[in-house]
Amino acid sequence: xxxxxxxxxxxxxxxxxxxxxxxxxxxxxxxxxxxxxxxxxxxxxxxxxxxxxxxxxxxxxxxxxxxxxxxxxxxxxxxxxxxxxxxxxxxxxxxxxxxxxxxxxxxxxxxxxxxxxxxxxxxxxxxxxxxxxxxxxxxxxxxxxxxxxxxxxxxxxxxxxxxxxxxxxxxxxxxxxxxxxxxxxxxxxxxxxxxxxxxxxxxxxxxxxxxxxxxxxxxxxxxxxxxxxxxxxxxxxxxxxxxxxxxxxxxxxxxxxx
Amino acid sequence: xxxxxxxxxxxxxxxxxxxxxxxxxxxxxxxxxxxxxxxxxxxxxxxxxxxxxxxxxxxxxxxxxxxxxxxxxxxxxxxxxxxxxxxxxxxxxxxxxxxxxxxxxxxxxxxxxxxxxxxxxxxxxxxxxxxxxxxxxxxxxxxxxxxxxxxxxxxxxxxxxxxxxxxxxxxxxxxxxxxxxxxxxxxxxxxxxxxxxxxxxxxxxxxxxxxxxxxxxxxxxxxxxxxxxxxxxxxxxxxxxxxxxxxxxxxxxxxxxxxxxxxxxxxxxxxxx
Numbered sequence: 371x372x373x374x375x376x377x378x379x380x381x382x383x384x385x386x387x388x389x390x391x392x393x394x395x396x397x398x399x400x401x402x403x404x405x406x407x408x409x410x411x412x413x414x415x416x417x418x419x420x421x422x423x424x425x426x427x428x429x430x431x432x433x434x435x436x437x438x439x440x441x442x443x444x445x446x447x448x449x450x451x452x453x454x455x456x457x458x459x460x461x462x463x464x465x466x467x468x469x470x471x472x473x474x475x476x477x478x479x480x481x482x483x484x485x486x487x488x489x490x491x492x493x494x495x496x497x498x499x500x501x502x503x504x505x506x507x508x509x510x511x512x513x514x515x516x517x518x519x520x521x522x523x524x525x526x527x528x529x530x531x532x533x534x535x536x537x538x539x540x541x542x543x544x545x546x547x548x549x550x551x552x553x554x555x556x557x558x559x560x561x562x563x564x565x566x567x568x569x570x571x572x573x574x575x576x577x578x579x580x581x582x583x584x585x586x587x588x589x590x591x592x593x594x595x596x597x598x599x600x601x602x603x604x605x606x607x608x609x610x611x612x613x614x615x616x617x618x619x620x621x622x623x624x625x626x627x628x
Numbered sequence: 629x630x631x632x633x634x635x636x637x638x639x640x641x642x643x644x645x646x647x648x649x650x651x652x653x654x655x656x657x658x659x660x661x662x663x664x665x666x667x668x669x670x671x672x673x674x675x676x677x678x679x680x681x682x683x684x685x686x687x688x689x690x691x692x693x694x695x696x697x698x699x700x701x702x703x704x705x706x707x708x709x710x711x712x713x714x715x716x717x718x719x720x721x722x723x724x725x726x727x728x729x730x731x732x733x734x735x736x737x738x739x740x741x742x743x744x745x746x747x748x749x750x751x752x753x754x755x756x757x758x759x760x761x762x763x764x765x766x767x768x769x770x771x772x773x774x775x776x777x778x779x780x781x782x783x784x785x786x787x788x789x790x791x792x793x794x795x796x797x798x799x800x801x802x803x804x805x806x807x808x809x810x811x812x813x814x815x816x817x818x819x820x821x822x823x824x825x826x827x828x829x830x831x832x833x834x835x836x837x838x839x840x841x842x843x844x845x846x847x848x849x850x851x852x853x854x855x856x857x858x859x860x861x862x863x864x865x866x867x868x869x870x871x872x873x874x875x876x877x878x879x880x881x882x883x884x885x886x887x888x889x890x891x892x893x894x895x896x897x898x899x900x901x
Contacts, residue, residue, distance in 0.1 A: 413820035551677035584898035624850040
């Protein structure tokens with residue numbers, strides 16, 4: 371069974387200038403399989419955000435399908451959507467923007483459990499929050515603090531803890547380390563890798579940063595102008611890119627001096 | 629070789645700290661005794677993570693710190709002490725002798741003003757050019773940053789051109805008056821990697837052709853290593869290490885530099901040999 375799949379999915383933005391102003395995506399095929407982290411690489415305007423909103427069930431494709439556990443995802447089917455949102459969670463780029471500044475960390479981490487109605491018991495919820503914070507290696511005392519009291523790296527860990535709270539199968543990470551310093555970036559990548567192994571979590575990493583994607587994903591699709599221009603395993607894509615755009619992208623990545 | 633820029637014991641602190649608590653005062657100290665030289669034609673990288681004081685150093689050099697901050701120490705440019713100059717005198721220097729390119733070209737440019745006019749502004753101010761002479765000078769500045777269609781770009785508003793084009797425009801405006809020192813603050817951080825490569829090449833070429841000195845501020849070791857000769861590593865308002873690019877891979881002495889290098893290496897190694 372595939373966890374998540376885009377089958378010939380196209381999304382076009384409306385409006386008269388839509389076709390030139392914002393990139394949709396066209397005819398994308400993509401399969402997320404258990405235990406196989408998938409990287410989606412693309413630069414600005416490649417269609418990453420559009421792809422994400424389809425994968426996260428925030429938009430319906432104009433044509434083609436989004437499949438969740440081999441069944442078409444119907445956003446008006448409440449039962450299926452609850453199941454889907456429990457299994458597919460997300461972490462976004464900017465931990466400053468994605469955490470509600472007026473709420474304590476405990477309430478932020480419990481949010482998906484609450485909104486999906488997964489646990490009704492207070493003690494159980496509290497226990498789940500504690501477990502999630504522990505999984506991201508944060509001290510449990512942090513539960514009583516507010517986002518502004520934490521560093522950027524800690525906030526991103528909170529965002530990951532919130533995603534883990536539903537015990538998801540897939541974690542969709544949208545540029546999860548782009549706003550972080552390089553030393554913190556390494557820690558978060560390491561954490562995601564560990565969570566993948568320990569919790570059987572499959573990660574879909576969407577990023578413009580080839581090295582971050584390569585650190586975590588074996589399989590990669592390269593997105594350009596709304597299309598998948600290359601799809602394969604990371605070592606091949608890094609060493610023998612076939613597509614002209616992929617070649618340009620890979621060769622532009624700055625490298626450290628030997 | 630004479631130093632074009634000599635920064636000595638530059639410190640910056642928050643003004644009027646109400647706290648007598650020693651640790652709080654310590655936190656109010658944003659730059660501590662920063663000293664470095666930039667020789668004529670030399671390219672120096674200022675590297676560090678967020679909050680390390682990189683941008684603050686740049687702002688202090690060109691006298692653009694907000695009033696809430698207190699600056700001490702010496703900034704000597706071309707043999708002249710500039711840290712005590714009046715704002716009026718500094719304005720003659722900024723753009724003419726020392727120019728700055730900031731990270732985000734979308735905010736560095738005025739959204740309501742055509743690009744050509746923004747490039748014209750420093751030329752008009754410093755060289756007093758007007759009319760067709762000014763226009764010619766603007767077009768040649770845009771040509772120099774290799775904008776394919778300088779005439780069209782000059783008549784565009786910032787939102788009508790791409791991010792890479794905007795950064796080229798910002799560079800054109802910065803170098804239009806032929807400054808001797810160019811300071812770039814994360815000039816490619818907001819750009820795609822394919823565009824980043826072009827902009828880095830452009831900065832390198834311009835600096836070489838005009839024998840400008842360069843202070844290149846970035847958080848990215850791999851980027852800085854491509855552009856500069858020497859690297860200053862900043863952490864918590866201090867320069868913790870000063871080393872040549874060649875020494876970077878073999879001999880960083882400070883633990884923080886080693887840690888930065890280790891993280892960068894880990895990411896780099898994911899890209900294969």
